[in-house]
Amino acid sequence: MISVFSTIARYLLDVYYGARSVWSSCITAIPYLFSAGDFRKEVTEQYPDPISSRTADDLPPRTRGLLYNHIDRCTGCKECEKTCPTQCISIKADQGAEDAKLWVSKFDIDFSRCIFCGLCAEVCQPQSLVHTKQYEGAVYELTDLVASFGRGSVTNEQREKWASLRRAVESDEVFL
């Protein structure tokens, strides 16, 4: 007789616990209905509405966004090309006229292969290759995903003209 009674009691308790846990789970959600307090606000960022979503300024300074190469500082050492895990950087750098500096005619970064790991920016000695905070890089054509920072091919005479102009600017003969 006692075992029957305890079985029924356990059964009823089971039903009671079930009902109670459904109730308490539902209660947890009620404060969210009224967005009560700081911890229960809506967290949806309604991109691209700038009012409710984060813009580039809100991102931390070390954010690894799209890459940019300041070509005038680039020495054409090709370290970034060598260290890139996906081989997405392709560089063509030739000897300048009398310049010690190499002429970087082609510096292409293929963003369809870049994994934004930051190794190239880390190994760049002159710190010309940097990560920007820009993250919106969607384009309509696949070929548009290649970013070109190179100076382009120029003839030797043009290079000499550039070199002499640069020397003149540096020695303050010419003011730009």
Place this chain on the structure above:
Amino acid sequence: MIHEHLQEPEKERLRTDLASWEIGPYHGALPAPMQLQLTLDGEVIVSARVETGFLHRGLEKTFELHLWQSAPAYADHLDPEGSVFGELALCMAVEEIARIDVPERAKRIRVILSELTRVTAHMGYVARIARSVGSDTMVHYVLRDREKVLDLFELLSGARFSVNFLRFGGVQADVTEGFIERVLEVCDLIRFRLKEYNDLLTFNHAFLKRTVGVGIIPHGRVHHYGITGPNARASGHSLDVRKVAPYSGYGRVDFEIPMVTPEYGNEGDIHARFLIRLREIAQSVEILRQEAEAIPKGDFSVGPIDKDFVPPAGEAYSRVESSRGLLGCHVVSDGGRSPRRIQFRPPTFSLLAAIPELVRGVRIEDLPVLLMSLDLGIAEADR
């Protein structure tokens, strides 16, 4: 004659065949691309075969083709959800070969990163379990809170998931301003939220009915398969690499290994694995608070690692307690500019071997919860 008649009804018994169903590589029940070939008796699974390799990327070979300098960035991608663990295992092994002493500050930063990664990985785990069980609200709550931790990663290293922050001899850069304060804020937030998760899902009757007593990894089978980590601790084995073989300054940290003992619940079932991970989140928060408040001053790295970094010939094996279990990294160097061989021992591999046994006798409807509860990291298993 009558005797023969009496025997005939046996032949007319209802014949039921076993159905076979192949799940994968993409299926709602599977956490990642893998294949399960199931044999079913009605809704109950009779046997299963596991096929993996769908995520094989040739990662270990890739190490041999690049310089030592790039190796941490590849180790990052061993397990996308716990990238720091891969990096840490690799860096520790190489530091042992090259006999580099990591400064104290760098060790603390590594511990902070490890624990933060553990928290994100376990939160992702909770979200996956909640999704497989059908509680959408819990999914959103947990992922919302995980974003706060990912923001911390972004603040420190610039990326949310693949942090690529550890280097041989330390870390890439020092902690940014305000990072420590943000870590402490996030710790407080997580402690508050854990209570909310318990109210919502952990002790919900429907959830208990689906997870208690289901998918038990028996205590005796843990060693047989080599299962480590939270899954082993849920089945009663107190193995934690941070206690058994402390690394990176864990020996100094004061913490307890969360365990599931019989008075706290059934050993080895899905609910135990779930509870263990919630407790590990709480434990990690404690460790974070300790370490964040006591970061010593000093260097964050021995020095920059450039392309000419070449460790001497030798080999080393490092062990790290990742969010899934014991992650081992075997590094062989022959004095060359590229690694000779880097091999990882992922904790998930043992679980894959255990799946056919675990899944026998389980209903189809329990399969998603069971697989998600094992925290299978197919990316690290397939490499």
Place this chain on the structure above:
Amino acid sequence: MNELSGLSWSAAWRVALGLPEAAPQWLIATIGLICIYGLVILPSGWMVAYLDRKLSADFQARVGPNRAGPAGFFQPLADLLKLLQKETVQEWSWREGFWLGVHTMALYSTVAVLPLGSLALLVDTDMSAFLPFWATLVLALGTMLMGFSQGSAPGWFGGVRVAAQALAGAFPALVALLSAGLQAGGFRWSAFAAIQGGSPLHWTAFANPFQFLAMVVFIISGLVLLGIPPLDAGLSIPDLHGGVASSLYGRRLSLFQLGRFYGFFLWSVITVVLFLGGWILPAGLSVSLQEGGDWKWLQLLELVWLLAKTYSLMVILVWVARVNPRSRVDQITDFAWKVLSPFSLFALIGAALCAGWNVWRAGV
């Protein structure tokens, strides 16, 4: 004959629609059904779908639809249009056609039985309350057939689960219905309306605790019968890719979802009429409008009040569904057989005793 207005339903509808005297009954009935379907059921589907998404979003700390129309109000319409314009990849097999016939039969046959107000009772017989119950069984049959017609494992499993749930939920639902009928003394819609009043104190659910229990059992067994979340094991996504609905798309998906919504709506309307006061307006408005002869206002207000209570009930069920995990199908059927059935019998016995007590007291 409608006792209130002294008109037969066809005459009342004829007057309301403004049709000439000689209009045949089938025409009035058809137009009436189309009106109910288009003006009550489809907008209810819209409203409940919108409330479902917005409230779920609120609970989950999200915003929910807010682009399609003001505060995202036209989102259900946008979803419907999107589904309707999808390309048909596979033509309908004969099985799917059969399912469509069954589904349509269930749908349109019970629209006529919906109790939408004191004047809109097209079918007010002694068996009225059982007809929607029949519709849910037919819907379950149709869903099961559709699951089997998929030809894939998710479909088979889903179909079997739907059938198992329907069988399990039928018994407690019927018994709870009987409890309500005991209180009302019959199964006519007007009988249910006669014993209930406008304020919650006069609702059947609060007449005695057994009726309250019967209401709870009725609601939950409806969830089991119809496969409404969180008891929708036949349509679960993690293990069955959507089960019965796993290979539905486009127009057939919208028909399927409309059928499921209709079952949910039907069950909620019946619950409100049986247990929660039905369409009787509070503060004696019903009586005053009737005496004033304001038939149009009466019908409109009664309908609005009924729908308000129905939507509230559906919203509460949606809330429970979003917050709680899904139950396993054998746990659902266990629950229906081992918990709901005994409780419903207990409620029935108690309700019978109370009804007998009232009769005895009235007689004394």
